[in-house]
Amino acid sequence: MKQRTEERMDQDLAFLLRYENIAWYEDGVVKILDRRIYPIRVEHVICKTYAEVAEAIRQMVTQSEGPYIAAAMGMVLAVQEVKDRTKETILAQSDEAAYALSHARPTTSRQMQAVVNDARQVIRDALAEGCFGQALVEAVHAYALHYLNEKYQRYTRIGQRMEELLPQRATILTQCFPGTIVGTMLRACRQKGKEVILxxxxxxxxxxxxRLTASVACDMGADVTVISDNMPAYVLMNKDVDVFLSASDVITRDGHVINKIGTFQIALAARYSNVPYYVTGTPDPQHRDTSQIVIEERDPRLVTESMGQKITMEGVKGYYPAFDITPPEFVSGVVTEKGVLSPYELDRYFDE
Amino acid sequence: MKQRTEERMDQDLAFLLRYENIAWYEDGVVKILDRRIYPIRVEHVICKTYAEVAEAIRQMVTQSEGPYIAAAMGMVLAVQEVKDRTKETILAQSDEAAYALSHARPTTSRQMQAVVNDARQVIRDALAEGCFGQALVEAVHAYALHYLNEKYQRYTRIGQRMEELLPQRATILTQCFPGTIVGTMLRACRQKGKEVILxxxxxxxxxxxxRLTASVACDMGADVTVISDNMPAYVLMNKDVDVFLSASDVITRDGHVINKIGTFQIALAARYSNVPYYVTGTPDPQHRDTSQIVIEERDPRLVTESMGQKITMEGVKGYYPAFDITPPEFVSGVVTEKGVLSPYELDRYFDE
Structure with a gap:
């Protein structure tokens, strides 16, 4: 983002979604709002090296779109750490950082690689132009800011597409944190005078x-109610829900949605209740189908605890598959910045 | 339970299921294991009056079959409180206690009435025979113990029916706490040399x-894994589950299962994965269909908290419908002490 020419796209969004609270490079460090504890405590993790950013991503300090922004900002730190060394050292460092940042979590690794590879290209181009030292850091920072603002421009368009799908008074069921789109959708609804019940x-x-979706909605003045994960089918059947909405970690070109565990069983219940399921995101050119998808299994202790409080007897195991796969027949539409696509015609997304 | 003649049916069951830890009258008080915090802390709530028992039921100190036993033991306290007063006072007290205990929670009120009405009959009969004072208390206590042991006899038979449905090495998905039947089923499997994975x-x-189901299974040596409520569909599709099992709060005569919120969405996912859903319990003669079913809505703060820790921002609401309804087309069989019935032929349960 060339700050003088580009308009910041985070105006009127919730605290959680403002640039300074995602992953923000300033004064030589990257600060990341700790989404693991927000809004119970409002704390930022301060990263002084790209390795600390990679570790923060691995530890899920941030999630949803957060890791992508953090990876871009992590590349700034990577260059800053060696900015006065040789070109070869800088290139080797940028390769190492790109790998570490994009492989911090397995399921989304391919999309993360796109972000860090663009940063590497910026570094190579700048070096080729004789750009070193602080100027090189600034070139990568400009890339990261531009990447962030472009993402928000895209979210703004997707939020507008979502708004167009909603009636004047809309009841929406959400799963996990559909990220910035919750904010941009609510902002678009407010601009159109639509009332939203979440x-x-x-x-x-x-x-x-x-913690995240409900806080964003509450911050932005929506009517918001939290339910536990065993209640979606009941709410779908009893609360006149207009839309089930989730974001996606990966959408394959053949229309499978990989998203936070639980998405599929809600989609199944939505189908049973004749409620459409809309997913936001873009088809991934790297994944034609689900054959290369790795479902990440995370630390089982997270399931046998709640907010750090152990909830099971010693000897009881936990199991934590982090994602599931919803087949295209349960997806009413894929909401992209280019429009709402059928899951069966996602190749159209790549048409010019 | 005439302790000299009746064999106690809680042998080899988990700590949680032993008589002294359900709702137990002894030394003039009823002690109830606090299932809200077990196994994190092992504490009993001590009730000195029937009103305290009713309040404990309302506060869900115990649940599943616990409230029924507690209601029976509460009737002992009710009589004890006025045992040396007039017959009219004792009868009035037993009416009041019966009402308070059976109406502590709305959804299961009808079944609770059956328990307390039997106790009232015992009281009336004993009074008619000239039984007063401590002898009267002992008559009601004998009824409560007999009721408890008979319940366990029935659970033992249901556990045996469940065991017969399972392969030699069985993987079972459970919802909520299917109560004593988890224990009697595991006991029956052990007796038959069957291995169970829960x-x-x-x-x-x-x-x-x-906290409860997993603890019972762990106590009894089963291989047990806890998952969060957004994972059942994934486990059903990926872990070779043989059976989805739940208990029931009410089974209507036309085959609808009213049980802990979430049961229906798991049943839906089980159907999608071709996993049979078996429900334990007995059809309720009072409920021909769901028209008289009241779905209890509990304190929404319980949903915006977890283990007493607030998880949402101020201004975010919660919603807590405690039960849902699973229609008969999702129920593979109703496992009763008389055998496994189709949900469409439950009237057979009442045949002699």
Missing amino acids: YCAETRPYFQGA | YCAETRPYFQGA
Whole structure:
């Protein structure tokens, strides 16, 4: 973002969604709002090196779009750490950082690689132009800011597409944290004078729905109710829900949605209740189908605990598959910045 | 239970299921294991009056079959409180206690009435025979113990029916706390040399699956894994589950199952994965269909908290419908002490 020419796209969004609270490079460090504990405590993790950013991503300090922004900002730190060394050292460092940042979590690794590879290209181009030292850091920072603002421009368009799908008074069921789009959708609804009622599945074990989605909606003045993860079918059948909405970690070109565990069983219940399921995101050119998808399994202790409090007897195991796969027949539409696509015609997204 | 003649039916069951830990009259008080915090802390609530027992039921100190036993033991306290007063006072007290105990929670009120009405009959009969004072208390206590042991006899038979449905090495998904039947089923499997692998949905907001079902299974040596409530569909599709099992709060004569919120969406996912859903319990002669069913809505704060820890921002609402309804087309069989019935032929249960 060339700050003088580009308009910041985070105006009127919730605290959680403002640039300074995602992953923000300033004064030589990257600060990341700790989404694991927000809004119970408002704390930022301060990263002084790209390795600390990679570790923060791995530890899920941030999630949803957060890791992508953090990876871009992490590349700034990577260059800053060696900015006065040789070109070869800088290039080797940028390769190492790109790998570490994009592989911090397995399921989304391919999309993360796109972000860091663009940063590497910026670094190579700048070096080729004789740009070194602080100027090089600033070139990568400009890339990261521009990447962030472009993402928000895209979210703004997707939020507008979502708004167009909603009636004047809309009841929406959400899963996990559909990220910035919750904010841009609510902003678009406000601009159009539409009233929104949200039911947010809490999304164990991290409670992203209760803590993040509900907080964003509440911050932005929506009517918001949290339910536990065993209630979506009941709410779908009893609360005149217009839309089930989730974001996606990966959408394959053949229309499968990989998203936070639980999405599929809500989509199944939505189908049973004749409620459409809309997913935001873009088809991933790297994944034609689900054959290369790795479902990440995270620390089982997170399931046998809640907010750090042990809830099971010693000897009881936990199991934590982080994502599931919803087949295209349960997806009413894929909401992209280019429009709402059928899951069966996602190749159209790549048409010019 | 005439203790000299009746064999106690709680041998080899988990701590949680032993008589002294359900609702137990001794030394003039009723002690109830606090299932809201077990196994994190092992504490009993001590009730000195029937009103305290009713309040304990309302506060969900115990649940599943616990409230029924507690109601029976509460009737002992009711008589004890006025044992040396007039017959009219004792009868009035027993009417009041019967009402308070059976109406402590709305959804299961009809079944609770059966228990307390039998106790009232015992009291009336004893009074008619000239039984007063401590002898009267002992008559009601004998009724309560007999009621408890008969319940366990029935659970033993249901556990045996469940065991017969399972392969030699069985993987079972559970919802909430299917009560004593988890224990009697595991005991029956052990007697038959069958190996059982359990996946327990944690069951927010009270975590009955994580805390109660998993503890019972672990206590009894089963291989047990807890999952959060957004994972059942994934486990059903990926873990070779043989059976989805739940208990029931009410089974209507036309085959609808009223049980802990979430049961229906798991049943839906089980159907999608071709996993049979078996429900334990007995059809309720009082409920021909769902028209008289009241779905209890409990304190919404329980959903915006987890283990007493607030998880949402101020201004975010909660919603807590405690039960849902699973229609008969999703029920593979109703496992009763008389055998496994189709949900469409439950009237057979009442045939002699």
